[in-house]
Amino acid sequence: MSSIPKIVILGAGYGGVLTSLRLQKELNYNEADVTLVNKHDYHYITTHLHMPAAGTDNPENARVNISKLIDEFKIDFVKSTVVQIRPQDRKVILEDGTLSYDYLIIGLGGEPETFGIPGLAENAMNIRSINSVRLIREHIEYQFARFKREPHRTDYLTFIVGGAGFTGIEFLGELADRIPELCKQFDVDPALVKIINIEAAPTALPGFDPELVEYAVQVLQKKGVTFRIGTAVKECTPDGVVVGEGEEIKSQTVIWTGGVRGNRLIEEAGIETMRGRVKVDEFLRAPGHENIYILGDNSLVFNEEGGRPYPPTAQIAMQQGVNCAHNLVASIRNQPLKSFVFHNKGAVASLGKGEAIGVAFGKKYKGRTAALLKKAIDLRYLFIIGGIPLVLRKGKFL
Structure with missing residues (x-):
């Protein structure tokens, strides 16, 4: 190892940013050479993307310039795309x-999991990044404009959301809020618009508290969402989706939120993966690679009690970032490493303006209280990464 160890962080998502900020705080000058690589010069707040995707908020509000977060005297930022990881040469x-x-x-973030459904990768859109949500927003508005020219084409006004996990449910809430505005703007009868949610699992928000799930479904149904729960998408075509036993639902807009897999670059690097994600050791390291840590969507951490992997959320990625930074500093200083233990503080899903459901600190919340809780969580995150100035700058938009 060189006299000053080189630390390279790939990806400025929740895990990468928290690792960088903690290293910046805990390392002394010249104790390590830290480089953060990201393909954009901004960090985006993934948990906020469903709003600009539906057009209920500006995409700018979901992003923070990396230069505003890191101390350039302690961390080198490189704006570039990772092409290959070569563990045998210790090179990227x-x-x-x-x-x-x-x-x-x-911490490169995941890729949409298509579960091998034909046509999904080619014909569906995903809420994955600032650019993808811009595209979705413009596409939705365009369908209204198209319908005005071809009023017999009701498939322009049919919006299909595949998956009823957190992202799907939050997007449905925003989309249902947006539709009345678009109907007014384009002079379209709201009765012609259909929002359909298709979920293969037997319930929406699988694994979430059933009482809250029921509340969420009712709120969204009142806003005009039709649920097709326990129904699998068999194929996605340029004209819509095929579900169940060959039933075709015609639509020009399919938005897939049905899950995330890891990153193909990790598989290509020869690191052992399950669905592209790495089952990390107790210190968040890749098996057989003591100097490679894997965070966020790329890592697989199992719940000791249930033996199931935790879903890849912002919350777990942030805690991994803090733990990873601690272990890097410990490695450099020849101190013992600390095992990663996930402390689940709960989860809150928004259902559009002023509505949400959540479980936090062992209690259930719904309606306006849950919506305020969601806002508090978002503000806390801004405070963690950028302190009071970022809260003041971005907080009013959340």
């Missing part, structure tokens, strides 16, 4: 150069 190949490392942190 970027589209415009190469970085060598002593410690590598992979």
